[in-house]
Structures are given as structure tokens and as C-alpha cells.
Amino acid sequence: MIQITQLQGNFIKSPAHKIGIDLGGTKIEVVVIDPDHQITFRERVQTQADLGVQHILNQITIIYEQALASIKGKTHTLGIGTPGSISLKTGLLKNSNTVCLNGQALKILLESQLHHQVHIENDANCFTMAEATHGAAQNHNLVFGVIMGTGCGGGLVINKNMWVGPQRLAGEWGHMSIDPNGPLCFCGKRGCVETYISGSGLERIYQEKSSLHENAEAIFKLAKSKNALAIDVINIFYDRFGRCFANLINILDPDIIVLGGGLSNEDSIYSVGVESITKYIFNDQLSTPLVKNQLGDSAGVIGAALIGI
Numbered sequence: 017m018i019q020i021t022q023l024q025g026n027f028i029k030s031p032a033h034k035i036g037i038d039l040g041g042t043k044i045e046v047v048v049i050d051p052d053h054q055i056t057f058r059e060r061v062q063t064q065a066d067l068g069v070q071h072i073l074n075q076i077t078i079i080y081e082q083a084l085a086s087i088k089g090k091t092h093t094l095g096i097g098t099p100g101s102i103s104l105k106t107g108l109l110k111n112s113n114t115v116c117l118n119g120q121a122l123k124i125l126l127e128s129q130l131h132h133q134v135h136i137e138n139d140a141n142c143f144t145m146a147e148a149t150h151g152a153a154q155n156h157n158l159v160f161g162v163i164m165g166t167g168c169g170g171g172l173v174i175n176k177n178m179w180v181g182p183q184r185l186a187g188e189w190g191h192m193s194i195d196p197n198g199p200l201c202f203c204g205k206r207g208c209v210e211t212y213i214s215g216s217g218l219e220r221i222y223q224e225k226s227s228l229h230e231n232a233e234a235i236f237k238l239a240k241s242k243n244a245l246a247i248d249v250i251n252i253f254y255d256r257f258g259r260c261f262a263n264l265i266n267i268l269d270p271d272i273i274v275l276g277g278g279l280s281n282e283d284s285i286y287s288v289g290v291e292s293i294t295k296y297i298f299n300d301q302l303s304t305p306l307v308k309n310q311l312g313d314s315a316g317v318i319g320a321a322l323i324g325i
């Protein structure tokens with residue numbers, strides 16, 4: 017994990033401390049950013065989703081109170097990043113992989129438990145916000161961020177402002193179906209980008225071909241050691257990767273794309289992946305920089321702090 021203490025780049029000026037909380041599947045992380053851009057507090061606690069909603073709320077409360085103690089209760093904003101999003105129709109959380117939180121009025125529950133207003137945002141949006149203001153994309157205007165981990169989340173930041181759209185759908189490129197006969201996605205559709213361009217997607221392709229389970233990192237290693245089956249699987253992965261990113265760039269033509277999540281650590285993404293995009297883009301060249309994040313694991317929680325209220 018990259019340990020960042022001093023944030024660089026374009027900071028939104030505010031006299032208040034910023035507290036950010038990132039809800040993961042197995043851990044909750046908090047940071048405090050002071051008015052001088054310093055990260056002054058950082059802590060993680062484990063969660064067990066099978067213990068239910070109240071357990072998660074209690075863990076959030078514990079970590080929030082620690083952060084609050086570190087600033088001696090001074091004025092602060094509070095932002096929460098989570099997989100999924102708050103439905104505009106119902107106000108309830110949807111599409112989170114911490115499934116016990118789906119269908120919960122998370123904002124109301126948290127505000128009553130923490131006695132502070134909260135703004136809740138999708139974790140890929142938080143990631144993109146952090147990288148667009150303080151990370152790899154801080155010198156660019158139209159920034160698309162992609163988290164390629166277990167799933168594939170996307171976020172859009174324009175001129176340092178998060179763009180969520182009137183339906184809060186902006187950036188949900190991971191659930192664009194590219195194959196009606198493709199694998200069933202958790203969203204109920206078939207052949208979503210996420211079923212190919214993600215760690216779990218790569219593992220599924222490998223398992224279909226070999227009946228064996230390997231994690232994404234091991235599959236890349238096998239391909240590098242000239243394992244024919246793994247090479248075949250990686251070729252399929254990069255073919256889909258090129259098509260999916262070319263579709264994205266054809267629509268948005270972003271100034272830069274920043275990658276996060278486990279797959280962003282694979283070096284060949286930035287060579288073989290870029291070649292594949294170049295093949296499928298509707299242009300005679302590809303000048304869009306495709307870069308690795310700079311804030312590492314901290315991007316999500318820093319982004320959550322930046323969007324707090």
C-alpha cells in the first residue's frame with residue numbers, strides 16, 4: 017500500500033477537515049485530510065458482511081469516532097464511498113457487492129448513527145475524483161477512471177468536478193452489454209463489459225477453457241511462461257479489452273484514462289492493451305493516455321473525503 021501523507025495537486029479550498037470513509041467488502045478505511053492537505057489520520061477495521069447491517073454500521077461508527085477524536089471534534093465534512101449507488105427512485109442502496117446493504121436507506125441510517133450529514137458516492141467515482149485532483153490525472157480536464165478488480169467500475173470527472181448525470185448513471189460503462197450470448201452478469205444482463213474486463217472475468221475465461229481455477233495474476237504469469245492455454249486466454253482478454261475501451265473512447269474521447277484495482281498492476285495492460293484499443297478505435301491513431309493510478313489503495317478513501325458534506 018502506498019503511504020501518502022501530503023496531497024499534491026488541485027485542492028478544493030476549505031477551512032474544514034475532511035473525513036472520508038471507504039466501505040469495502042471485508043474492510044472499512046477512514047482518512048482525515050486537514051486544511052493544509054495533510055493526511056493526519058488513517059485507520060482500517062475489518063468487517064464481516066455475514067454479521068449484517070448493524071454490525072457494519074457499528075464498525076463505521078467506531079472508525080468515525082476515532083477520526084473525530086484525532087481532530088478533537090473540529091468542524092469537518094464527511095463523505096462515504098461504497099460499491100453500488102443510492103437509487104434516485106427509492107433512496108435505497110443498490111448494486112453493492114456487500115449485499116446486506118442493498119435495499120437499505122444507508123444515508124438515513126448513517127446520519128442517525130453518526131449524528132452528521134453524509135454524502136454517499138460510488139467507489140469508482142471516488143477513485144476518479146482523487147486521481148483527477150491529486151493523482152495521475154491532475155493535469156487533465158476530462159478524466160475517466162476505471163477500477164478493474166473483482167468487477168469493473170467507472171467514473172467521470174470533468175474540470176475537477178464529479179459528473180454523475182441526471183440518473184446517476186455516468187461512468188457505469190462496466191454494465192454495457194457487448195455480447196447478448198455472453199456470460200450472465202450479476203445485474204441480470206448478459207455479456208457486460210464487467211464479465212470480461214475484470215479479475216473475475218479473466219478467471220472465468222480461464223476456467224471455461226481449462227476447468228481449472230487460477231487467479232488473474234497467476235494467469236498472466238502462466239502466459240508469460242509460454243503456457244499455450246493461458247496465452248490463448250490472455251489474447252481473448254485483450255481482444256475484449258480493446259473493444260471495450262475503444263467503445264468508451266469513441267463516445268467520450270477523454271483527455272486521460274486512469275486505471276485502478278488489481279488488474280491495473282499488470283504491466284502488459286499499458287502495451288498490449290493499448291495496441292488492442294488502437295486496433296478497434298474509430299480513428300487513425302490513439303493518443304488517449306492510459307495510465308496507472310498514483311494514489312494506490314488510498315484513492316477511494318481520499319476521493320470519499322473530497323466529496324463530503
Ligand SMILES: [Zn+2]
Nearest residue numbers: 191201203208
Ligand atoms: Zn452487468
